[in-house]
Amino acid sequence: MRRVVITGAGTVNPLGQNLDQTLAAMKAGRCAIGPLDIPDLDRLSIKIGAQVTDWTPENHFEKGHLSLLDRHVQFALVSARQAMAQAGLSPDPERTAAIMGTGGGGLITSDEAYRAVYAEGKSRVHPFTVPRLMHSAAASHISMEMGLMGPTFSVSSACASSNHAIGLAVQMLRAGAADVALAGGSEAMLSFGGLKAWEGLRVMSPDACRPFSMGRNGMVQGEGAAVFVLEDREAALARGARVLAEICGVGMTSDASDIVMPNPEGASRALQRALSDAGWTAESVDHINAHGTATTANDRCEAEALRRVFGPRAAEIPVTSTKSLHGHLIGAAGAVELIGCLLALQDGLIPPTAGFLAPDPDCAVDLVTGTARQGRFDRVLSSGFAFGGLNAVLALARA
Known part of the structure; x- marks a missing residue:
């Protein structure tokens, strides 16, 4: 393939x-x-x-x-x-x-x-x-x-x-x-x-x-x-092209439950399918570019989905939401957020999540805040969870 x-x-x-x-x-x-x-x-x-x-x-x-x-x-x-x-x-x-x-x-x-x-x-x-x-x-x-x-x-x-x-x-x-x-x-x-x-x-x-x-x-x-x-x-x-990243996996699911309220079951299945399609284990993911809309329902649902897929590691994997910087671009959200994934894969920098005040105990994630976090990030996930329970997750790797 x-x-x-x-x-x-x-x-x-x-x-x-x-x-x-x-x-x-x-x-x-x-x-x-x-x-x-x-x-x-x-x-x-x-x-x-x-x-x-x-x-x-x-x-x-x-x-x-x-x-x-x-x-x-x-x-x-x-x-x-x-x-x-x-x-x-x-x-x-x-x-x-x-x-x-x-x-x-x-x-x-x-x-x-x-x-x-x-x-x-x-x-x-x-x-x-x-x-x-x-x-x-x-x-x-x-x-x-x-x-x-x-x-x-x-x-x-x-x-x-x-x-x-x-x-x-x-x-x-x-x-x-x-x-x-x-x-x-x-x-x-x-x-x-x-x-x-x-x-x-x-x-x-x-x-x-x-x-x-x-x-x-x-x-x-x-x-x-x-x-x-x-x-x-x-x-x-x-042809000697510069490769920015490889898209290794795609996961798509539907909650089939509610037109506006998200469901962690559908989101977690999309995350797992992206991992399976890429041939990755949950332990191999270095960073997650979250959907992260800043609504109470979405953020808690997404954090729960991460816990279901990654277990205790969910609180250790660096997470960011660039919507805090550029707003929610609705149908274009995942595309612009993919640029944040390229930054992590190519330059070893995770964009920070703006506006942070204090941790939410119902959102137990390692949120990158303040300044960009530096490191080596070889495998990242980018999530999109939509009204109607429509989920799509991309798995990207360093070229």
């Missing part, structure tokens, strides 16, 4: 508009969460988030092309360009896939259309509203811009979307359905309508994201994208 490696990475997110900026921010533990700047902010109860600031679409796209692109697609396209440039690859178009994850698709486009029709009383919306808002738009535009004619589609499984997308890409490459894949996730939900909907769930924090900490009071929304070039390890080495 083919071994799948990452040879290119690109990103636009609140920490930076490329890979180097993002890695530097993660090393420094810089938090990008702050006051939001969006229309009708005064009507929102939650006024903080992690925005991509100083984003000028005209620097990346021609004016005519922009009329087709929702904000989340802009992030995805720029990220894909960066990833392909780093990979230095000219793949066979018919053997290259584009698989993207998103939870909300073109939510800003939807918000603008509803505002025009309902609030402003207009009788028509932009003619490209449907192709802008559809969940498959990012994958389609990546495919069209780069001439990719292999399997192309989007995955939507809420907060596990990009982990599912990357996991499916790995499985397709292993099976020979494609030779190369661009895979990742993209999201842009920071609009009045999007945030008002999340407010209704009462899971949003008004002040900070504090995963696994006493005093935490909810998640904080972010936006952005990350895209990776995946290819067969032998082919990558043969």
